[in-house]
Amino acid sequence: MARSLALALTAAASLTVAALAAPAASSAAVPRPDADRGVGRSAAERALVYKATAKYHVHAKAVAAGYKPDKYCVFDRAGGTGALGYPHFNHAYDNSLDPAKPAALYYEDDGHGGKRLVGVQWLVYDRDQKLTTDDDRPTLFGVPFKGPKPGNFPGQPVHYALHLWLWKANPRGLFETFNPAVTCLPGTTRP
Numbered sequence: 586m587a588r589s590l591a592l593a594l595t596a597a598a599s600l601t602v603a604a605l606a607a608p609a610a611s612s613a614a615v616p617r618p619d620a621d622r623g624v625g626r627s628a629a630e631r632a633l634v635y636k637a638t639a640k641y642h643v644h645a646k647a648v649a650a651g652y653k654p655d656k657y658c659v660f661d662r663a664g665g666t667g668a669l670g671y672p673h674f675n676h677a678y679d680n681s682l683d684p685a686k687p688a689a690l691y692y693e694d695d696g697h698g699g700k701r702l703v704g705v706q707w708l709v710y711d712r713d714q715k716l717t718t719d720d721d722r723p724t725l726f727g728v729p730f731k732g733p734k735p736g737n738f739p740g741q742p743v744h745y746a747l748h749l750w751l752w753k754a755n756p757r758g759l760f761e762t763f764n765p766a767v768t769c770l771p772g773t774t775r776p
Contacts, residue, residue, distance in 0.1 A: 627726045630684040634705060634751055637685035642752075644692065644700045651675040652690050658769035667763035668693075669748070670703050671773075680709050682725055693753070693767050703753035703767055711743040723747075728760050 641647040648654060652673035660668040670691040678688040688708040692700035711733040712721040723730050723745055730745035748762050755764040 624727075627728075630726050631749075631751070633684040634687070634749065638687070638690065638702065638705055638751065641690055642702050644702075647673055647690055647702075651677060654692075657775040658693075658773040660769045660774055661763040665763060667757070667765035668767040668769050669763060670767050670769075671700065672706075678707075681707060682709065682723055684725065687749075691748075691767075694770055694773070701752075704748055704750045704755075704764065706749070707747045709745045711745060714743045716743060726760075731762065 641650070641652070652675045655672045655674075658668060658671050670693040673690045673692065674688060676688065678686045681688060687705035689706040690702060691704040691706065693703050695701040707723075707725060707730070709723045709730060711718075716733050716735065719733060722732070725747055726749070728747060730747040732745035733743045734746060736742055736744070746762070748760060750759055750761070750764055753764065753766055755761055756766060757764070
C-alpha cells in the first residue's frame with residue numbers, strides 16, 4: 586500500500602513539475618499572471634519536494650539515505666498543542682535551500698508499529714550566530730524561515746528553520762512549526 590501510494594505521488598509530482606515548467610519554456614516572452622508573486626515558482630518547488638520525498642514513505646529508504654532517526658517524539662513544550670513527530674536529520678543537508686534536500690523528515694506512529702512520513706524541514710545556520718540579528722534570513726517557497734533560534738541540542742548552532750507539512754495537513758498552516766494533527770504517544774517523548 587505504502588509503495589503504491591509513494592509511486593502514485595511521485596508520478597503526480599512529476600506531472601505537476603512538467604506542467605508548471607512547460608508554459609515557461611514554450612512562452613518565455615509572455616508574462617504569466619503569477620510571475621510577480623512567485624506563485625508558479627513556489628508550486629514548482631513544492632512539487633520537487635513531493636517528488637524527492639515520496640520514496641521516504643518507506644521508512645527504511647529514509648534511513649538508508651542518511652536520515653538518522655531520533656528515538657523520541659517531539660511535542661510543543663512551550664504549552665501549545667501539537668507535535669513535530671520523530672525527527673530524522675540528514676546533517677549533510679544542513680544549510681540547504683534546495684527543495685529536494687530537506688535537512689529533516691518528520692514521522693509519526695502509524696498505529697501498526699511503523700512510521701508514517703508527515704513533514705519536512707530545512708535548517709540554515711545563522712551567519713553571525715547572534716539571536717538579535719536576522720539580516721541573513723533565508724526564504725524558500727516565498728516564505729521566510731523562522732528564527733534565528735538557539736540550538737536544540739548541545740553543539741547545534743543558532744539557526745533558521747522552515748517546516749513544511751507536505752504529507753499531513755496542518756490546521757494552523759502549511760509552514761507552521763508544530764502540527765496539532767500530529768501527536769506523540771505516551772512514553773515516546775524525551776524525559
